[in-house]
Amino acid sequence: MRHHAGPLLGQDDPAPFEILNANGKGHSLFVCDHASREIPQSLGTLGLPDEERKRHIGWDIGARKVTEILVDRFDCPAVLGGYSRLVIDCNRQLWDPTGMPEIADQTVVPGNKNVSPTEHMKRIREIFLPYHWAIEEQIANFHAHKIVPALIAIHSFTPVFQDFERPWELGILWDQDDRIPVPxxxxxxxxxPDLTIGDNEPYSGRQLADYTIDHHGEAGGLPCVSIEIRQDLIDTDEGCDKWAKILGDAFVDILADPNLYKIRRD
Structure with a gap:
């Protein structure tokens, strides 16, 4: 793939992040790391056909729509990632090779082969860092108003992974802070009662592939949780409505508790 000397993002490219409901009155901040499957024009298609870029390897199917519904219900702000996880995964440590994958779920990504350190730094500087700065700015806005926000990340996962049919409809991922996930x-x-709800399944919040919550939530002592929803349940608007309601109904009393919004220092 031919690299160029100019910036990664051009004037016609989307921003590296999007803010929803910036003036919301709720005390939670929603984040959606993999909301978009956009690729900067300077990178073309990363060498992938459209049907590959639309797959789960490019974004979290349904996650953006569910986030939008929850933001509206709880009147909270949200930060959405502006680019495909194939360009740079904003929910990975920068040293993690899956953050800019050469192979994604058995699909070779030609545009990520032999990327120079300079090109890698462009993706960090122009996409990864602005996205996380936007989250930090939203958290700082809460703190400026003497509010400790809850941080809620919305993701989605594939029904089948490596020939294993995943039985969970929802997964609740967490590490040290149990204030949101346990209730x-x-x-x-x-x-x-008919659902199979995963406790740190199909992924674990105790693994390193959970950068956003670890970096902004756990490290800052904020009440936090990461939600995973199975993609075949939210690949339509009707499905997103249904599962956002299921999640929202479970969140109502938890987010209404004023004792939740405190820095955890232990």
Whole structure:
């Protein structure tokens, strides 16, 4: 793939992040790292056909729509990632090779082969860092108003991975801070006894592939949680409406508790 000397993002490219409902009155901040499958024009298609870029390797199918519905319901701001995770994955440590994958779920990504350090730094400087600065700015806005926000990340996962049919409809990912995930698991299971709700399944919040929550939530002592929804359930608007309601109903009492919004220092 031919690299160029100019900036990664041009005037006609989308911004590296999008803010929803910036003046929302709720005390939570929603984030959606993999909301978009956009690729900068300077990178072409990364050598991939359109059908590959539309797959889960390019973005979290349905996650943006679910985030939009929850933002509207709880009147909270949100920060959405502006570019495909194939360009740079904003939910990975910068040293993680899956952050700019040469192979994504068995699909070779030609545009990520032999990327020079200079080109890699452009993706960090023009996409990764501005996205995370936008999250930091939203958190700082809360703090300026003497509010400790809850941080809620919305993701989606594939129904089948490496020939394993995943039984969970929802997964609640967490690490040290149990203030949201434990009551959320309890409410989801109580309100939806027929569902299979994963506790740190199909991924674990204790793994390093959870940068956004680790960096902004856990490190800052904020109440936080990462939500995973199975993609075949939210690949239509009707599905997004249904599962955003299931999640939102479970969140209502938790987010209404004023005792939640405190810095955790232990």
């Amino acid at each position: 959320l698991l309890a409410r989801l299971r109580e309100q939806n």
